[in-house]
Amino acid sequence: MIRGLYNAAAGMLTQENRHDTAVQNLANVNTPGYKQVNSVARSFPEVLISMMGGSSDVPTPTIGKLNTGVFAEEALSLYQQGVIKASSKPTDFALVSDMEMTDPATGQNIKFDGSGKFVSANGEVIYKPEAFFTVQDQNGQIRYTKDGSFKVSTDGRLLTSTGYQVLDSNNRPIVLTGSVDSFKVDGQGYVLDPKTGARGQQIGVSVVGQPYQMVRDGEGVFRIDDPQGAGVRLLAGNDRVEVRQNYIETSNVNASEVVVDMNTALRAYEANQKVIQFYDKSLDKAVNEVGRV
Incomplete structure (x- = not known):
């Protein structure tokens, strides 16, 4: 009893x-x-x-x-992608991601299920890679987020809505040199010079091969205790990921x-x-x- x-x-x-x-x-x-x-x-x-x-x-x-x-x-x-909605703010960004992987057993493209998982014929579990903005907290620790509703500080630094520093592809803070209205970013995340159109810093986008190793750290960001084990790498030119300015990804709830x-x-x-x-x-x-x- x-x-x-x-x-x-x-x-x-x-x-x-x-x-x-x-x-x-x-x-x-x-x-x-x-x-x-x-x-x-x-x-x-x-x-x-x-x-x-x-x-x-x-x-x-x-x-x-x-x-x-x-x-x-x-x-x-x-980690299913939420709806991508248009925004009027030039500091709003969304990551449109459709990463592909090949089944090592068959050599064909993997069709992931709704949770982003695939089980091969030999029982191997493969997860769909996901792309995240790379940010930095107040203690200098690297974090990852899908929330692209950024803002600009008084000294021109690009920040998340909760105050985290947005990093570039070299893990350096992104600093705007012109006005917010002239802030332009192309589909690969490069900040464009408002006068010449030349590429400057690239918004840091990290691809996580094992997203289920990510841990929620509060305030809309994730941390990864073992980046190498989670397969974290920088966005490559052939990755099917697009950075969209003036768009925002909504919740997938x-x-x-x-x-x-x-x-x-x-x-x-x-x-x-x-x-x-x-x-x-x-x-x-x-x-x-x-x-x-």
């Missing part, structure tokens, strides 16, 4: 985490570049139950397996799907709550009524 209480409590905690994740997604449905998060639940290891107290001459009979509950293991981000998931988590939470109340009443009877007999 006590084991049932623990299992139901674990279920409540898992559904609470699932509900909180859905609320977070809904709160960021209008946040540029936000990527939807899905809560992943896992079951605790099963245990094999055997009968106790038997004779040493008789083999102990096996009763069966027992599941020991569930827990919220992790939260996975979906599916609001209707998230609302359904939130309500499902609430109902499951209530069901586990009822189970705990049932066990509580049963224990009450066992202690206060059966104990008097």
Whole structure:
């Protein structure tokens, strides 16, 4: 009976985490570049139950397996591209990315599923590479973001909406030399001279080969603890990535799907709550009524 209480409590905690994740997604449905998060639940290891107290001459009979509950293991981000919307601000940017990869087994282009994953014939899991703006936090640490709603500081530095420094392809701060109205960038991210049209600094765009190794760091940015293991590299000329000025990538949150998931988590939470109340009443009877007999 006590084991049932623990299992139901674990279920409540898992559904609470699932509900909180859905609320977070809904709160960021209008946040540029936000990527939807899905809560992943896992079951605790099963245990094999055997009968106790038997004779040493008789083999102990096996009763069966027992599941020991569930827990919220992790939260996975979906890196599907959001809708690209036109903007009137010259400091708004969007990355239009459609990276291609070849299946090493067949030599054909990979068709990734909705989550950006592909499983080859030999069981190898391949993830779709994703492109991110390269930025720097206040401590000088490299971070990555899809939020291209930039702004310009008083000293001409290009910043993210939350104040992170936007870097160029050499990890140097991008500084505007002219007015914001004359700020022009081509499709490869090069800042164009307003008078001659000559290319200057290139907006830093990083391609991440293993995007599921990225960790949310708050304020719309991600960090990567092992850049080499995650396959981080600079944007190459043959990559199918375009930098679009005067555009912004919206959140990829599916609001209707998230609302359904939130309500499902609430109902499951209530069901586990009822189970705990049932066990509580049963224990009450066992202690206060059966104990008097």
